[in-house]
Amino acid sequence: MNTLTPILNPLTLPRGAVLKNRLVMAPMTTCTGFYDGTVTRELVDYYRVRAGTLGAVIVECCFIDNLGPAFPGAIAIDSDNKIPGLARIAEAIKSRGSKAILQIYHGGRMVEPELIGGRTPVAPSAIAAPREGATTPRALTGDEVDMMITKFGDAVNRAIKAGFDGVEIHGANTYLIQQFYSPHSNRREDQWGGSRENRARFPLAVLEITHKMAARFASADFIIGYRFSPEELEVPGIRFDDTLYLLEKLAERGLDYVHFSVGQLLRSSIVEHQDPTPLIEKYLAQRSPTLAKVPTIGVGGVVNKSDAELGLAHGYDLVAIGKACIAYPDWADRIINNQTLELFIDSTQREALTIPEPLWRFSLVDAMIRDTSTSGRKYKPGVFQEKVEAEALKLKINVTLDTDRITDIALEQDDSLDVDFTTTFDTLRNRMLVANSPYVDAITGATTQSEALKKAVSRALATSSKAQVIEEGGNPEAPQQYDVVVIGSGGAGLAAAIEACDDGARVVIVEKMATIGGNTIKASVGMNAAETRFQKLKGIHDSKTAFYDETLKGGKFKNNPVLLKEFVELAPAAIDWLADHHIVLDDITITGGMGTDRTHRPADRSAVGGFLISGLVKNLNNRNIDVMLDTSVAEILSENGAVCGVKVVNEYNDSRILLAKSVIVATGGFSANREMVVKYRPELDGFVTTNHKGATGSGIGLLQRLGAGTVDMQEIQIHPTVEQTTSYLISESIRGGGAILVSQAGQRFFNEMETRDKVSAQIIALPEKSAWIIFDDQVRRNNKAADEYIAKGFVEQADTPEALAVKLNMDQNALLATLARYNQFVAQQHDDDFGRQTALRHPLNEGPFYAIRIAPGVHHTMGGVTINPDTAVLNADGEVIPGAWAAGEVTGGIHGANRIGGNAIADIIIFGILAGRHAAAYARR
Known part of the structure; x- marks a missing residue:
C-alpha cells in the first residue's frame, strides 16, 4: 500500500480484475468516428497516448443499434464489422499497461432524427424530451424491447471479441437505459413500465445478458460496470431514493463498480436545493452491505493530485479524469510528479497533444483552448457598449477591454431574453474570450444572432482602437501603413x-x-x-x-x-x-x-x-x-x-x-x-x-x-442541382456517392456524372425544366450533407420506392423500373443507357429512400x-x-x-x- 498518496493504491474488483491504481480516464465524447460509426486512426492514437500510467481507460460510449447515436461522429458496436476498429483501440490501451473498458449505450429519445437519416427515434414511450424542439419518439413494442436487450448482449460479445477487459453499461445522461427507469420518459403499462419495480426490469435485463455473455465468452475477471445519473430534474423524475433502489438490485446481481455521472465530485442534490450534503456522502450513509462491496467511481473537476485525493477522502474508490486527460495526455505522470496544472490548451498544440480535429472543435474542448500568440493590437482599456440587432432582437452588450485583450463580454439585463438566446450568447462569449477575437465559428442554428453579436464586438474593438490612437496623440484618420492589403x-x-x-x-x-x-x-x-x-x-x-x-x-x-x-x-x-x-x-x-x-x-x-x-x-x-x-x-x-x-x-x-x-x-x-x-x-x-x-x-x-x-x-456556369425555393446547392457529393437524376416521368435522362454544363442543359430540356435527385440510405450515410438537407425540410422521404413515388406524384412502375435498371448497371459496373462510368458505388435498394426537386442555378463565373x-x-x-x-x-x-x-x-x-x-x-x- 502506498503511504504517500492513496491514488497509487491498487484495487481488486469484485470479479477479480486488478487495477494498478485508483485513476481512470473518463468516457468522453470525441465525435471522431466515421459516418457509420467505425473507428478512425486518429481515435486509436488519441487513446494510445493517454493510456499507460492510468489504471484504466473507459472508452467513449459506443451505440449498439443504428437508431442509437446521440451525437455526430459517435462510434458504434452495432455490427461485427466494427470489431476490427474497436480492437485497435483496445490493443492500443492495453499495450501501454492500462485496462481497456468500453462504454455501451443507446441514445433513445435523445437521438436527433438527422443523425439517423430523418427517421424517428425510439424510446420506452412516445414522450418527447423536455427541451426546445425535441422530437417525439416512437414507443418500442414489447418484441422490440426484447430485441434491444439482445442487441446489448451482442454488443458485449463484440467488446469481448475486440479484446476489451470490460464494459461499462451506460445507464446515465438521460439515454435509453435511464429512460426506461425514469417515470417521466417511461409511461408504459406492460411489464417494462408502471411501478418502480417494473421500470427497473430493463436495466436489470441488460445487466443479466451482460453477465451471460461474459460467462460464455470472457475470462472470469471480465469487468462489468454501470454508470448512473443520481437524479433527474423532471417531474415526475428519478430521485435519489429511486437510484439507491436500482443500484441495490444491480449489486445483488453483481457489479465491479458503479460510476456516478455528476459534474463535480462533491455535487449535492439538484432537486433538494436546501440540502448541501454531497451525494456521495448520502450514498455512503444509505447503501446496504451488499452495495458497499461494489466500488464507486467519482468524476468531475479533477485537475490536480489534490482533487483526486479529495475524491478518495470522501469515499470514492476510484476517480475518473475527463478534460484534464484531453489537455494533458500524460496527466497521471504529471500529477504523480506533483506538478500543478491549469486546465487550458495551447491553441497551437492540437497535433502535439494528439487531439482529433472533431474533438478540437467540440464545445467542451473549444472552451479550454487559449490563444497563446501575442496580439499586436492596442486597445484603450475600459468598457465599450454596442448594440446588437438580429431579427426581432435589439440588445446592448458591454465589451470590457485591456490594452491587448478582450476581458469580458456582457449583456445588458433584459427580462425578455429567452433561454435559447442566452445559451447562444454564453457559448459565443466563451469562444470570443478564448480566441481574443470576434472572428469565431457561429452557433449552429443561431447564425443570425451569432453574426450580430460578433459584429457588435468587432465594432467595440474598432472604437477602442480608435480611442487609443487619439489618446496617444495620433490621428485615427491618418493613412495607415501595411505591407499587404487583402x-x-x-x-x-x-x-x-x-x-x-x-x-x-x-x-x-x-x-x-x-x-x-x-x-x-x-x-x-x-x-x-x-x-x-x-x-x-x-x-x-x-x-x-x-x-x-x-x-x-x-x-x-x-x-x-x-x-x-x-x-x-x-x-x-x-x-x-x-x-x-x-x-x-x-x-x-x-x-x-x-x-x-x-x-x-x-x-x-x-x-x-x-x-x-x-x-x-x-x-x-x-x-x-x-x-x-x-x-x-x-x-x-x-x-x-x-x-x-x-x-x-x-x-x-x-x-x-x-x-x-x-x-x-x-x-x-x-x-x-x-x-x-x-x-x-x-x-x-x-x-x-x-x-x-x-x-x-x-x-x-x-x-x-x-x-x-x-x-x-x-463563361458563366449554372449548377444542375439547386433547390429552387432556398437557392440551396445540393452537393455533387450526393451524385458522387451513387445518387441518380430522374425526371417527373420517373426515368433517368442523362449521365449524372457528366460535367455541370451538360447535366444542366439536359435538365432544362425536360418539359418541367426540373428533375429529382434520388438516393437511398446508403448514400445518405456516406454523405453528411444529406442529413443537413433533411433537417432543412426540402427532402421527400419514404420507406419504399413505391411510397416515394406517391409523394413525388410519379408513376410507381416507372420509378421501380428505373431503379431496377440502374441497380443492374451497378452490378455489371457499366451504364448501358448513358455511359456513366464513375460513382456506380452500390445499388439503390436500402430504405428509406429520398428525393429532392432540383433545377439549375447560376453558380460560378x-x-x-x-x-x-x-x-x-x-x-x-x-x-x-x-x-x-x-x-x-x-x-x-x-x-x-x-x-x-x-x-x-x-x-x-x-x-x-x-x-x-x-x-x-x-x-x-
Whole structure:
C-alpha cells in the first residue's frame, strides 16, 4: 500500500480484475468516428497516448443499434464489422499497461432524427424530451424491447471479441437505459413500465445478458460496470431514493463498480436545493452491505493530485479524469510528479497533444483552448457598449477591454431574453474570450444572432482602437501603413493573408460584408488534387496528367494551359499546406467530369466550406492580422504605375487610406450581380444563384480601373442541382456517392456524372425544366450533407420506392423500373443507357429512400481578370501591374468554359497561397 498518496493504491474488483491504481480516464465524447460509426486512426492514437500510467481507460460510449447515436461522429458496436476498429483501440490501451473498458449505450429519445437519416427515434414511450424542439419518439413494442436487450448482449460479445477487459453499461445522461427507469420518459403499462419495480426490469435485463455473455465468452475477471445519473430534474423524475433502489438490485446481481455521472465530485442534490450534503456522502450513509462491496467511481473537476485525493477522502474508490486527460495526455505522470496544472490548451498544440480535429472543435474542448500568440493590437482599456440587432432582437452588450485583450463580454439585463438566446450568447462569449477575437465559428442554428453579436464586438474593438490612437496623440484618420492589403475574406483571401503573414508581412483584410467567409462558406463538395498523400494512404492511383487532361476537357479546352499546369502541379502541396495548418481533408470522393476519386473533404464528410473557413479563421486569430468588416474598397491607389494602397469606406461612410506596396484582390465572382450576369449571358435572366449576396464582381471593377485585362467573362456556369425555393446547392457529393437524376416521368435522362454544363442543359430540356435527385440510405450515410438537407425540410422521404413515388406524384412502375435498371448497371459496373462510368458505388435498394426537386442555378463565373502563374495581375496588353495580385474566382483562365466540381476550392487555396507568398516578397523588396 502506498503511504504517500492513496491514488497509487491498487484495487481488486469484485470479479477479480486488478487495477494498478485508483485513476481512470473518463468516457468522453470525441465525435471522431466515421459516418457509420467505425473507428478512425486518429481515435486509436488519441487513446494510445493517454493510456499507460492510468489504471484504466473507459472508452467513449459506443451505440449498439443504428437508431442509437446521440451525437455526430459517435462510434458504434452495432455490427461485427466494427470489431476490427474497436480492437485497435483496445490493443492500443492495453499495450501501454492500462485496462481497456468500453462504454455501451443507446441514445433513445435523445437521438436527433438527422443523425439517423430523418427517421424517428425510439424510446420506452412516445414522450418527447423536455427541451426546445425535441422530437417525439416512437414507443418500442414489447418484441422490440426484447430485441434491444439482445442487441446489448451482442454488443458485449463484440467488446469481448475486440479484446476489451470490460464494459461499462451506460445507464446515465438521460439515454435509453435511464429512460426506461425514469417515470417521466417511461409511461408504459406492460411489464417494462408502471411501478418502480417494473421500470427497473430493463436495466436489470441488460445487466443479466451482460453477465451471460461474459460467462460464455470472457475470462472470469471480465469487468462489468454501470454508470448512473443520481437524479433527474423532471417531474415526475428519478430521485435519489429511486437510484439507491436500482443500484441495490444491480449489486445483488453483481457489479465491479458503479460510476456516478455528476459534474463535480462533491455535487449535492439538484432537486433538494436546501440540502448541501454531497451525494456521495448520502450514498455512503444509505447503501446496504451488499452495495458497499461494489466500488464507486467519482468524476468531475479533477485537475490536480489534490482533487483526486479529495475524491478518495470522501469515499470514492476510484476517480475518473475527463478534460484534464484531453489537455494533458500524460496527466497521471504529471500529477504523480506533483506538478500543478491549469486546465487550458495551447491553441497551437492540437497535433502535439494528439487531439482529433472533431474533438478540437467540440464545445467542451473549444472552451479550454487559449490563444497563446501575442496580439499586436492596442486597445484603450475600459468598457465599450454596442448594440446588437438580429431579427426581432435589439440588445446592448458591454465589451470590457485591456490594452491587448478582450476581458469580458456582457449583456445588458433584459427580462425578455429567452433561454435559447442566452445559451447562444454564453457559448459565443466563451469562444470570443478564448480566441481574443470576434472572428469565431457561429452557433449552429443561431447564425443570425451569432453574426450580430460578433459584429457588435468587432465594432467595440474598432472604437477602442480608435480611442487609443487619439489618446496617444495620433490621428485615427491618418493613412495607415501595411505591407499587404487583402481585399475579401473568403478562402482565397484568408489563405493569402495567412501565408503573407507567415512570410513576415504586416497584413490587413478588408471585407465589405459583416462576416468573414465570403462564398467559400457555402461550398459543399471538397477540394480536387492528384497524387496526394491521402490518396496514396487509401490506395487510390491517380496522376497529375489525368487531372490536367480531365480539367482541360471539362473546360472545353479553353483553359489557360500555363495556369492550369501550375494549378495541377501545386494541388498536392496545397492539401499538405492545409493539413499543416490543422485543416485536414483526408476523406476522398469524386465529382462529375473526374475519372477517379480525387475530391478531398473532411473526415466526417461534412460540407467543406464551413470546415475550411473555421480552420482558416482559427489560423487568422493566431496571427497579428487586422480585419476590417463592413468596409468597402472604393479605389486601389497607384503611383507611377505601381499600386501603393487602397481607399476604404466603412459602414458609417467614413473613409481612410491604407498604404501598402502589395494589394491582393480576392473578392470572388459576380454570380449574385444579375445585371452583370445578364450583360454577358442574357439567356440567364431570371435564374436563381447559389452565391452569397456579396458576390457582385466588385474586385473585377476595381482592377479594371487600374487597367487590368479580363478573359472568359461570358463563361458563366449554372449548377444542375439547386433547390429552387432556398437557392440551396445540393452537393455533387450526393451524385458522387451513387445518387441518380430522374425526371417527373420517373426515368433517368442523362449521365449524372457528366460535367455541370451538360447535366444542366439536359435538365432544362425536360418539359418541367426540373428533375429529382434520388438516393437511398446508403448514400445518405456516406454523405453528411444529406442529413443537413433533411433537417432543412426540402427532402421527400419514404420507406419504399413505391411510397416515394406517391409523394413525388410519379408513376410507381416507372420509378421501380428505373431503379431496377440502374441497380443492374451497378452490378455489371457499366451504364448501358448513358455511359456513366464513375460513382456506380452500390445499388439503390436500402430504405428509406429520398428525393429532392432540383433545377439549375447560376453558380460560378469562370471569367475574371487576367493573371500570370505568380498571381500578378496583367493589364490589357499582358503586362504586370506592379503590386497588384489576385486569386480565386475574381480571376479568369483557369477553368476555361466550365468548372469541374471540387476545382474551386483547389483554385482559391492554391492561388491564395501563391498570392500571399509573392505579395509579401514584393512588399519586402
